[in-house]
Amino acid sequence: MIDFKIAHREQQNINVLELKGYLDAHTAPKLEEAFQHLLTSQRFRIVVNCKELSYISSAGLGVFMAFIEDVRNNKGDIKLTNMSPKVYNVFDLLGFPLLYEIFKDEQEAISRFFEKSKQA
Amino acid sequence: MKTGSIQIESRTERLIAVREFVSEAAHEFGFTDEDVSKIALAVDEACTNVIKHAYKFDPTKTIQVVVRTDNGVFEIAIRDTGTQFNPAQVRRPDMKEYLSHYRKGGLGVFLMKSLMDKVEYEIAPGKMNEVRLIKYLPH
Numbered sequence: 001m002i003d004f005k006i007a008h009r010e011q012q013n014i015n016v017l018e019l020k021g022y023l024d025a026h027t028a029p030k031l032e033e034a035f036q037h038l039l040t041s042q043r044f045r046i047v048v049n050c051k052e053l054s055y056i057s058s059a060g061l062g063v064f065m066a067f068i069e070d071v072r073n074n075k076g077d078i079k080l081t082n083m084s085p086k087v088y089n090v091f092d093l094l095g096f097p098l099l100y101e102i103f104k105d106e107q108e109a110i111s112r113f114f115e116k117s118k119q120a
Numbered sequence: 121m122k123t124g125s126i127q128i129e130s131r132t133e134r135l136i137a138v139r140e141f142v143s144e145a146a147h148e149f150g151f152t153d154e155d156v157s158k159i160a161l162a163v164d165e166a167c168t169n170v171i172k173h174a175y176k177f178d179p180t181k182t183i184q185v186v187v188r189t190d191n192g193v194f195e196i197a198i199r200d201t202g203t204q205f206n207p208a209q210v211r212r213p214d215m216k217e218y219l220s221h222y223r224k225g226g227l228g229v230f231l232m233k234s235l236m237d238k239v240e241y242e243i244a245p246g247k248m249n250e251v252r253l254i255k256y257l258p259h
Contacts, residue, residue: 003136022136024132024135024136024164024168025132025135025164025168025171025172026131026132026133026135026136055139055161057135057161057164057165057168057228057231058165058168058227058228058230058231059168059228061227062227065227086154086157090161090231093231093234093235094227094230094231
């Protein structure tokens with residue numbers, strides 16, 4: 001049974017993580033590892049596509065919290081996209097939409113990185 | 121009154137079994153898919169707390185999850201015999217302060233309280249700790 005999977009690809013120099021399955025206390029270390037890998041290799045522009053993410057608990061949310069400061073201190077960001085209403089509701093309950101940019105579509109999130117770099 | 125229960129080893133890979141058990145009972149009781157998801161998440165958070173805090177990841181320990189349904193009331197009791205952990209003392213985090221302090225824990229108890237109608241605790245350190253999560257069936 002697939003409980004949780006992460007696919008990584010680079011698109012226009014943005015690192016896209018595609019999450020699939022159930023993100024709970026058991027699987028959260030996998031996401032932590034993926035973020036750690038990106039940060040170690042100095043990749044701070046990250047889009048997390050949640051299209052196939054079926055479930056998230058606070059252990060998963062905690063991973064986003066753990067890395068966001070480091071990522072932003074390095075002029076990057078973690079942007080989230082394609083969430084199902086069920087997953088979005090959990091983010092929303094904790095006020096995460098105030099802290100993270102959440103987009104309906106992956107391409108919108110990628111474009112947003114370039115808007116920001118034009119302004120800079 | 122109807123009751124059902126599941127006992128799991130204190131391991132995070134067993135969380136999925138608890139979510140499935142509770143979801144099935146909540147569906148059967150008549151909750152909507154949305155409420156079933158909320159209940160399953162709240163129970164996941166309670167069990168995760170036990171695994172991490174009460175049992176400190178000791179896989180030889182067990183957690184008992186008991187579902188009791190009666191007259192529109194759906195109650196899940198999560199029982200452990202570990203170190204005292206009192207979720208009642210966990211306050212809602214201020215998210216701005218939270219972000220600036222780079223923390224990643226403490227969200228579970230807040231979620232449990234937000235997702236359920238009532239959360240009760242009975243703490244008897246070394247004997248049995250019980251967290252009761254209660255949700256009422258809408259009329």
